[in-house]
Amino acid sequence: MSALLAGRCGLVLGVSSKESVAFQAARQLQALGAEVAVSLRPRRHALAPELTELSLWPVELDARDEGSVAAAIDSVGRHFGRLDFLVHTLVHVPEGALQRPVTELGAAELADAMEVGVRSLLVCAKHALPWLERSPSPRIVTLLSGGADFAMPSYHLIGIVKAALASAVRYLAAELGPRGILCNAVNFSMLETDAARRVIGAERTAQTRQHLAKRALTRAPLDYDDVTRAIAFLVSPLCSNLTGEALQVDGGFSKSYF
Ligand SMILES: NC(=O)c1ccc[n+]([C@@H]2O[C@H](COP(=O)([O-])OP(=O)(O)OC[C@H]3O[C@@H](n4cnc5c(N)ncnc54)[C@H](OP(=O)(O)O)[C@@H]3O)[C@@H](O)[C@H]2O)c1
Numbered sequence: 655m656s657a658l659l660a661g662r663c664g665l666v667l668g669v670s671s672k673e674s675v676a677f678q679a680a681r682q683l684q685a686l687g688a689e690v691a692v693s694l695r696p697r698r699h700a701l702a703p704e705l706t707e708l709s710l711w712p713v714e715l716d717a718r719d720e721g722s723v724a725a726a727i728d729s730v731g732r733h734f735g736r737l738d739f740l741v742h743t744l745v746h747v748p749e750g751a752l753q754r755p756v757t758e759l760g761a762a763e764l765a766d767a768m769e770v771g772v773r774s775l776l777v778c779a780k781h782a783l784p785w786l787e788r789s790p791s792p793r794i795v796t797l798l799s800g801g802a803d804f805a806m807p808s809y810h811l812i813g814i815v816k817a818a819l820a821s822a823v824r825y826l827a828a829e830l831g832p833r834g835i836l837c838n839a840v841n842f843s844m845l846e847t848d849a850a851r852r853v854i855g856a857e858r859t860a861q862t863r864q865h866l867a868k869r870a871l872t873r874a875p876l877d878y879d880d881v882t883r884a885i886a887f888l889v890s891p892l893c894s895n896l897t898g899e900a901l902q903v904d905g906g907f908s909k910s911y912f
Pocket of ligand 1: 667668669670671673674675676694695697698715716717718743744745746770797798799800842843844845846847848849850
């Protein structure tokens with residue numbers, strides 16, 4: 655398996671800590687042979703030396719500042735000479751928004767969440783395009799969640815954002831398909847990341863994971879490898895003529911009626 659991504663290089667957007675999906679995905683892609691750059695927000699500056707030590711090349715960007723996105727992607731493109739893949743994991747949860755009724759969402763909160771969670775995929779794709787087009791098999795992957803398809807407690811705003819993101823993947827796939835760029839998503843149930851604990855609470859995260867495992871067809875809780883291996887497949891040349899798709903990684907939970 656170690657040769658799956660040999661000779662490939664790309665950028666994983668959205669490292670916030672070692673528990674973030676972006677960090678875990680970057681390590682997985684690296685273990686499978688890829689050279690990987692990662693993005694972090696300027697406020698996570700302190701993580702940069704550790705990432706460099708792990709040969710994950712860090713670049714800073716803020717999705718709300720298109721200039722910083724363009725500069726970061728351009729520096730990665732110039733560093734590698736091309737981009738074989740772009741993995742997008744960005745999401746923004748406005749403070750307190752999920753604790754209020756959905757009818758009380760403010761215009762600025764919705765706009766902010768859409769800007770970071772949806773438009774950033776399109777903006778990043780736009781700036782990555784010249785570098786992706788230099789790859790023999792360019793791939794874009796983003797992350798969805800069951801909250802886009804089903805109503806989940808304490809999740810409304812992000813469910814709305816993820817549903818829009820799912821649609822954005824299909825339109826991106828339609829536009830970039832003729833240029834040979836495949837755009838897909840991994841839609842997964844729940845990992846116990848820092849962010850999940852912060853956003854929905856540690857207790858509810860643990861309870862939800864227990865419930866998901868009990869109802870999954872596999873009866874097994876999701877782990878990082880389940881998700882990051884799916885990402886690895888979608889950024890690899892093994893994934894061919896497959897685009898606009900959302901790969902469901904949830905142990906079959908969403909296919910189980912009882
Ligand atoms: N954890 C789960 O169970 C689960 C389940 C299904 C789907 N997902 C999805 O998987 C992805 C990663 O999840 P995670 O748990 O690893 O969460 P996370 O660490 O919060 O990842 C989101 C990333 O987006 C970054 N971000 C937010 N605002 C930004 C901005 N303005 N500019 C640039 N970056 C910005 C965050 O940076 P800062 O933290 O530094 O602000 C963070 O690095 C998310 O899209 C999430 O919705 C997660």
